[in-house]
Amino acid sequence: xxxxxxxxxxxxxxxxxxxxxxxxxxxxxxxxxxxxxxxxxxxxxxxxxxxxxxxxxxxxxxxxxxxxxxxxxxxxxxxxxxxxxxxxxxxxxxxxxxxxxxx
Numbered sequence: 785x786x787x788x789x790x791x792x793x794x795x796x797x798x799x800x801x802x803x804x805x806x807x808x809x810x811x812x813x814x815x816x817x818x819x820x821x822x823x824x825x826x827x828x829x830x831x832x833x834x835x836x837x838x839x840x841x842x843x844x845x846x847x848x849x850x851x852x853x854x855x856x857x858x859x860x861x862x863x864x865x866x867x868x869x870x871x872x873x874x875x876x877x878x879x880x881x882x883x884x885x886x887x
Contacts, residue, residue, distance in 0.1 A: 785798050785802065785804070785805060786804070786805065786806045786807065786808050787807045787827065787837065787880070788808050789807065789808065789809045789822045792822050794822045796842060796845045796847055799854065800854070800857075802858070805837075806882070806883055807827065807835045807837075807881070807882045807883070809882065809885065810886070811884060811885075811886060812884060813884075814832075814884055816829065825838070826838060826841040827877070827880065828877070829882070833882060834880060834881055835879075836875070836878065837877060838875075838876075839858070839862065839876055839878060843858065862878060865878060865879075
């Protein structure tokens with residue numbers, strides 16, 4: 785799954801794919817202020833390569849909020865990511881690579 789950022793807005797895409805997790809930005813020129821604004825309440829950008837996504841923001845997305853199968857799959861994805869250091873032990877945020885795609 786990935787978070788698509790386009791036109792300054794973020795949305796969940798490919799939500800049934802639990803094998804990859806990233807943030808895809810539809811522009812080639814890196815606009816960090818726009819990205820941070822688009823991800824407010826969803827994720828924070830840390831080092832310019834990664835974002836840290838709030839699981840609660842994804843769980844509340846209308847695409848998946850009422851889908852128990854998805855919620856269980858998401859839990860399993862988080863459990864698999866944790867031993868690799870991709871889940872912040874304090875906040876529970878999940879690490880996601882940022883890709884600037886150029887739309």
